[in-house]
Amino acid sequence: MPKSIERIARYFLLAVFFCGFIQSISAQDQKLADSLAVIYRENNLSDEERLELLRNLSFNEMRDLSLGLKYAEELISLSEKLGNDLYLSRGYLQKGNKIRYQGNFEQALDAYFKSAEAAKKADFKVGEGSAYIAIADIYSFSNNPANALLYYYQAISTLRMTSDSVNLASAILNLGDEHMNLKNYDSALVHFSESKIIFDKVDYPAGKAISLGNLGMVYANIGKSDLAESNINEAILVLEASGNYHPICTYLISMSDIYTGKGENEKALAYAKRSLSLAQLHKLKEQMSDANLKLSEIYEKIGNTAESFRYYKDHIAYRDSINNLKSIQKMADLRTDFEVSQKQAEVDLLNQEKRNQRIILISLAIIIVLGVIILSTLFWYFKNIQKEKKRSEDLLLNILPTETARQLKVNGKIDAIRFDKVTVLFTDFVEFSMFAEKIAPEKLVYSLDYYFKGFDEIISRYGLEKIKTIGDSYMCAGGIPVPNKDHAITMAKAAKEMLALVENAKKKDNGFPHFDVRIGIHTGPVVAGIVGSKKWQYDIWGDTVNIASRMESSSLPGKINLSETTYELIKDHFECEYRGEMQVKNRGNFKMYFLK
Template identity: 50%
Template sequence: MGFFLIISYSNFAQNQSLADSLELIFKKGDFDEKDRLNILEVLAQNHTVYEKRIEFIDELIEFSKDLDANDYLWSGYLEKGNVLTKNGDLSLALESYLKAADIAIEIKENNLLGSTYTAIAGAYYNAHNHQNTVYYYQKAIEIFRQAKTLDSLNFAKTNLNLGDEYLRVNQPDSALVYFLQSEPIFKSLQNEAGEAYNLGNIGIAYAQKGRHDLAESYMNDAIVIHKALQDYYPICQYLLIKADIYIAKGDYETASNFAHESLVLATEKGLKKQISEANLKLSDIYNLVGNTSDSYQYYKDHIAYRDSVFNLTSLQKMADMRTNFEVAKKQSEVDLLNQQKTNQKVLIFTMVVIFVMTGLYYWNISKEKKRSDKLLLNILPAKTAEELKKSGKVQAKKFDSVSVMFTDFQAFTRYSQQLSPEVLVKSVDYFFSKFDKIIDTYKLEKIKTIGDAYMCAGGLPNPSDDHAVKIIQAAFEIQQFVTASKQLPDLNIAHFEIRIGINTGPVVAGVVGKKKFAYDIWGDTVNVAARMESNSMAGMINISENTFKLVEKYFDCEYRGEIDVKNKGMMKMYFVLGPKNLSKIKKQTGDKIVLC
């Protein structure tokens, strides 16, 4: 249990509206030249667009150097470190921070040096390096105290952050020492954001100590201030910690209420990370009371939202094979030179060996490249893989019309408890391998599997007009395969009933992951498709009204009426019964037709 907030030295939050107005003034040149550095500093601190912020920071650094403005130069290096830390580039961030520290030491400004050490500690905090985090926070506190005039706000923030670090390693007594030092400072400065975070963290510390009444009291006080500030992220987390308190008391009903309240607030405010965590907490609670069905559904929602949290712009570049080759080639040349100096007589033999080895090396490079290309195509669509290889990144794209299908095995949880792991994995692989072949036939794109759920889409990455028809054809083939599998001789696999749900609409698609790439899609269309599946029935294909409008002239459909859908309200749904007019579908798709 725990919730930790790292607060940067300069701001509790960036102000994009301020940055927008200043950027407009800056572009027009409608300002006095003496204000240039000040405007650049504000833009560097407040712009929320990564590329723009880096651009203004670099410009601030260059102008500061030209004008020997060390205080602004310090600010530029510090902000660059902050941006790089947020982007995950710890080594480059520390390089910028150390330049800022050198400037602060040179101009003998202890408050600036203390702020720099606070930022360095924050970078180590993000890297989960406890020893260095504590070292630099304590060093910052010591430096602040040595300043001629104490920078009270940053001194308070540093104490708050050090307390956070002790909370993270479950040392609440140490944490409280620093929270109680920062609390009166935030109050005297009338800094409501700092006071709210401080109160909340004191509450968490008492929760870790098992003093639940005090914990709730402090967190309730924090929630009041956060609501006034419209800062909902910490409120969601405090509610989950309160749920943990009541789980510890054995009061699962109250715990569930707090977790539901967190989920509703996170959903209302679009906080995906908190939606994921609230779903996980509810899954845990329902599992504790023996409600495995609801527990499993909340866990699926947790996974779905957890997978959508990744930042689409944080994709790392793939390893450059040519660079590796050049390094190896250079090393071969060095080795050859050493051999020549040692023994000229074996030069010819060495050249022959190098020639052969180079040939083998090129052959291996070609072989490995083909292998990596094949592996990449197994993970990503061909068009997306090509973009990734060319530029090292993939831009997220919006598609106006895509059909999304979810399949799910009914009563899978019950089966999974009865089967051995080997049989369970073999069974899922048996079905999903066939699903892969089916959707490939209809040129659909597999997105991912989550447990026993299978997700695919039509109409991307290459848009088409017939994706709704094709995905229903694929759904019928999947349905028929699952049914037919029951009649086969014993293959030492489990047999399931399958539910299928389909929805059509706009989505955003892109690649997520740093070490393992994954092509994924996001948007309300995906959420509704998942609801179509969960509201379907065994052996049936359930579609939304959006999909029905695209396929009604090709398939016989049975209107189910309006059904109450979780978090969506009443929605029209249809069961697809079978093809209506084979010739129309053949003309539309040019593919084979599957009869149900």
């Protein structure tokens, strides 16, 4: 899939989720669930009253998904006992929603099918249509467009027999999105146009804006740039009225991608610059980073290296957190460059040693006849080679874990290894990008060097493994390359010392800027190994790394944010504060804790 379409597809996937549940999410009320729970515990209602109570409890309970699922299961059980298909359909729909939020699509799909079946028996068209939308959404998320299209059409057919205009328009919008991703542009235009009309009729600005933006994307793909711009501009006006600037920037960057793919670089530049200006106006750091990166790519493509480099530097300056492994590998700061250069020097020394040893072996026959003098010279020369070898090995051990270095020397390669439980820590300095714009680079680098040397010393004492530094972020892991059962506890101790180091530094006047720090920790499986054939780097991969990064970005200045997985491993050893269940970008809800 081309890069431009990938970007659009990611945005549309969010739009599908938003539209498919546009009514239910906006109506949920945790406070109502809390108050109804009191009535639930009193347990003095009739069966019919209890059905409605359970429906409201399962619908509104969002803080504790397990509790919401329990209410839904009880609603299903009571509905089956009373033979009430209407509430049975509602129970299965809420069960599917709660399981879906937990990330289990397969079980959620089964619940949605049962909801549709019960709604059909009860002649409950709104419920049947809602279940079909949920089924289609699951197939869409699972990259099964054939089934997604089938059930969106079925949902639309069913909902046209009801007065539920918002759900109907959402299903039509999602159907258009599927056609858009399949490049069925004519069909996409028809459906986006209809959803816009319905959303406009019922005065639903959010749905109208997404419909307009999607229409603009279709027109851009079929070469109707005037219509593309007019629709996206209208979408932007609607979104600006509601103060929702993130999707505006995304639309503009996606337009830039499309025109870049068509070779229309001037139009691509115009859209990217417009996205950057809007992001700067509303201080959207992530969108500023994306726009600067896009401008750097376009200028590089047209051969303007100076402008490309300028925007790429700005892209790095605005980057606060790592979004995926690809960006981790691409974006390294001066400190990382220095470490990589050291690795290359070590590899060169090892190769030189091998070449020298081959020369020695070939020359041995000649050296023997030259007598004691030449033998003495050879001894002296060999002694120096051994000294260089030891120096090379010492340098290699400074870069790679001992066991990894040993395997590299013996086998000449490193096999990737899976570790089932590893604790990963990320740190990030607050408002580092703002300081970077105002402070001399020498002072900034000196400040980072002070903190990172301190972090290095702390994790060395605790037997943890430093992975890398990325800009102003520091990454380390426990439980690798040699597994141990106390890695989570050890990491928690190290994190507290890191935080203390930063706090104590703020009390000193040592001539360089001081920062607050955010720390995030998560425990889970990773794959570890060496990347690349030159400038080797020991690294780890897996969803655990991404979640640990999200824990950091979800933390607060001066706080250590723990995932539920890490909390369960250390809760008997440290005092922790439950933060609640929080939304993590592209990941759903996570329970989080502050380490005290």
